[in-house]
Amino acid sequence: MYSSGNPTNIANPVKDASVQIDIKTVSGRLTLYQTTLCEKIPWDKFNDDIDLDPQSFWDTYNENDIQLICCQADASILWLVPSVVQTRFIQSLDWDTDMDIIFTWVLTRDRPKGKEVVKYERTIDPVDLPMRSDVQKVLNGSMNSFRIYNVYPRYFRVTGSGDVRPLELEEISVNADLIINRANYEWWSFNDVNSSGVTGCGGLTGPMAIIISEEVPPQGIIGDTLSKFSIWGLYITFVLAVGRFIRLQCSDLRMRIPYENLPSCDRLIAICEDIYAARAEGELGVEEVLYWTLVKIYRSPHMLLEYTKID
Template identity: 65%
Template sequence: MTIYSSGNPTNIANPIIDVSIKIDIKALGGRLTLFKTTACEKIPWKYMKAYDDVDPLDYLGAYNADDIQLICCQPDASIMWLIPRPVQSRFIQSLEERQMLFGKMELILNWDFLRSRPKGKELVRYESPIEHCPSVDDVKQVLNGTTNSFSLIDAYPRYFRVTGSGEVRRLEAAIDSVSGELLLNNATPPWWSFYNTNPSDLAGCQGLNGPMAIVVSEETPQGIIGETLSKFSIWSLYITFVLAVARFIRLQCSDLRMRIPYENLPSCDRLLDICEGIYAARAEGELEVEEVLYWTLEEGVRRKDGLDQK
């Protein structure tokens, strides 16, 4: 009963306990972080008062409310924009070189979600390039101080699903995306801000107009078997126990009939000694001794067969 209770894979809730979001800009000369914040609230879905405002198309109707959370982040970054002017100038030049080679720049958005399980895969990441990037000229004007913001259209999916095995995917059938305005606050020191431009998101986040997302964190099984399934998936469990362990047992049980004369029958040491004596007498040319040993062997085998039949 103890083994069964510890190995019984009962599913339990596995909510998100920590969140961070980051936006990087990539050029031929490297990669810089524009915006990053870890100041995000995690609101359980069951405490939401107006589901229709946040999920108007009812994408989440088939999911358990205990597994859904609304993530609302502050618009201001938790890190400063402390890039020296020479590095920034060289980076702008690298952006122009990338545009000449590839025709566009690249912005990469990262969501990091932290959960309690499965062990070894507590931290999961969603990383994706922003499809509708602004032009290099728009970014240059912000970095040079001519303007202070540029738009990010369809920056990232609005709905995420974190699987029990530790993968982040876009929620099936949900095509909604989040757009925003990335703004550089030219204070001392400067910092970036991301403002969500979708008015329906502000109602659910209770005034927080920064990055937001709706996350479905699937339940994970507990116990020894459950943790193994969550960490290594069903295919790894099959390979380990079915192929490896079963093959070992098969090797131990194969060719049992070849071991019957030595393991299941009475001792054959005397008959083996007679056979070795016959071989030695033949090698020395003692044919009379060989014949005597041969008839002795035949009589011994006949007696042994009689005992086995009884």
């Protein structure tokens, strides 16, 4: 069934990407940085003098599935939080509660159906967070930036079933400065402090990642099953469910031989009709004798063969 469904996988590149950074305290959650201005650059579009894989991570993958995601450093939304809300939020940083910073990649692909949008969300480890006093100074205008370490891994793998996972070989994390720009309007910027070590984004210092999007089966009942539920879904659907149904239909065939595979059942049918007639006439004694006669015939294979011979 699988081979007849054209099992050749096809490329499934990332069509859209966005980044968001939130800060969370007991007072709630604020979005500091968000951008949807991310460029998707295929692996084969790079010049030969640009080496994005100096440690040969991607040698085992198809180059058509590898992309470089380059995002703008400046946020695509303005910082429009009212001053009274900022003041309350700054006060919450003085309380003895946790402060979390959450980084999120949102990636969009064409397949699998129902899982076109995948998300990688990471809560920064407390040891990598900036000091609360630095965050307060940035929010109240005393400073312009604070630094976060190990924000997200540089290399990702998006599976065929729609999961986003850091590359298993080696996790290279990104350090970044979050900067607030104050002019006629206010907005946040993301400055990758290690961006000079990654060429190919044309000088952009915003969030960047190298992503491999695994190939998926083409559309169709088998392809959709594999895309949504992987090979285990195909196994459970066809081997367990369908196989079990067929097995139930074919099991205990030997028990059906006395009822479905006898040469001639005219005499047995005549006994059954006599039982029905005796019951209808109220001859219950005759009915009982005929019933036990029929039971005795079925209990004895020899008698069953004698009664079902072809005349």
